[in-house]
Amino acid sequence: MRRNLRSSFFGTSYLLFQPYLEMFDEYFVDLRNDLTRSGLRVNYRAYVAGAILASSIGAVVAATAAFSYAFYSSLPVFIMAILPIGTGLLGFAGNFAFFYFYPVYRANSRKKSIDSKLPYWIAQMAVLATAGDTPEEIFGAIAEEKDVGKVTREEATMIVRDMKLLGMDLTQALEAEKKRSPSSIFAEFLDGFIAVSKSGADVKTYLARTASSMLVDRRLKARNIGESVGVIAELYTILLVVTPLLLLVMFSVIGLVAGNIGGISVLTLTYLMAYLLVPMAGAFTLILADRFVSSELT
Secondary structure, three states: HHHHHHHHHHHHHHHHHHHHHHHHHHOOOOHHHHHHHHHOOOHHHHHHHHHHHHHHHHHHHHHHHHHHHHHHHOOOHHHHHHHHHHHHHHHHHHHHHHHHHHHHHHHHHHHHHHHHHHHHHHHHHHHHOOOOOOHHHHHHHHHOOOOOHHHHHHHHHHHHHHHOOOOOHHHHHHHHHHHOOOOOOHHHHHHHHHHHOOOOOOOOHHHHHHHHHHHHHHHHHHHHHHHHHHHHHHHHHHHHHHHHHHHHHHHHHHHHHEEEEEOEEHHHHHHHEEEEEEEHHHHHHHHHHHHHHHHHHH
16 A cells, blocks of 8 residues: 555656656766665656655645744744745755655665675575575575565565566576665675576585675674674763763862852752763764664674
């Protein structure tokens, strides 16, 4: 149902803006590539048309809301005229920016999912190859397997679709998938698989060695993540446990002696530490931890 609604929206948008879409091609080359890698099954021009239509609706809604606010607030006529225009432009720009960058977000999300599941996927392929399955049968089995992950299953499904519905051979289907994939690691694996298939080398050996190498690399990354988390834990202890306690003791002593620090009462400084410094330090630690872990996983 959700896909039908999405298809009808982009289809309607395409019909409305079809005569004007060709002029946007040169401006959205990056969007075309990101859309291909995002896994969104939407035609490029239909997606641009949908972005324009949704942004236009957002602009009208934002302008109407701004005009209503200005009218009922009895603002000056000049502001009543300017505010809806500016708000409408912001509404259009905000909606269009969302549509422009959403494929990038989707592609990055799919890349992380593929990279995390790929070693186990290849290991399963190696097992199937050892059992005597052909490469076509291997990808067909992966496409039907529910335990390999949604994104991984979608990749295999697209390869099988290209072979069965579009009449491609295995090499052509893998080449097409390599261009669609957001993961450079997966693209390199497909390159090697194509080379092995063309040369007539042992597919089982290639899959087994690749899976083993990727699992070793995965273990090294897990070890690096553990070390990074240890550093973050020490930083957390210093920023959010030791430092607030030392400052609290220091403020208490100074409060007994002088009553204030630089003209600011000790109670005010305590409130600032509790409600500003500590939350900011906690947010900084969370962001730092996320960046460390994300950099190790990619």
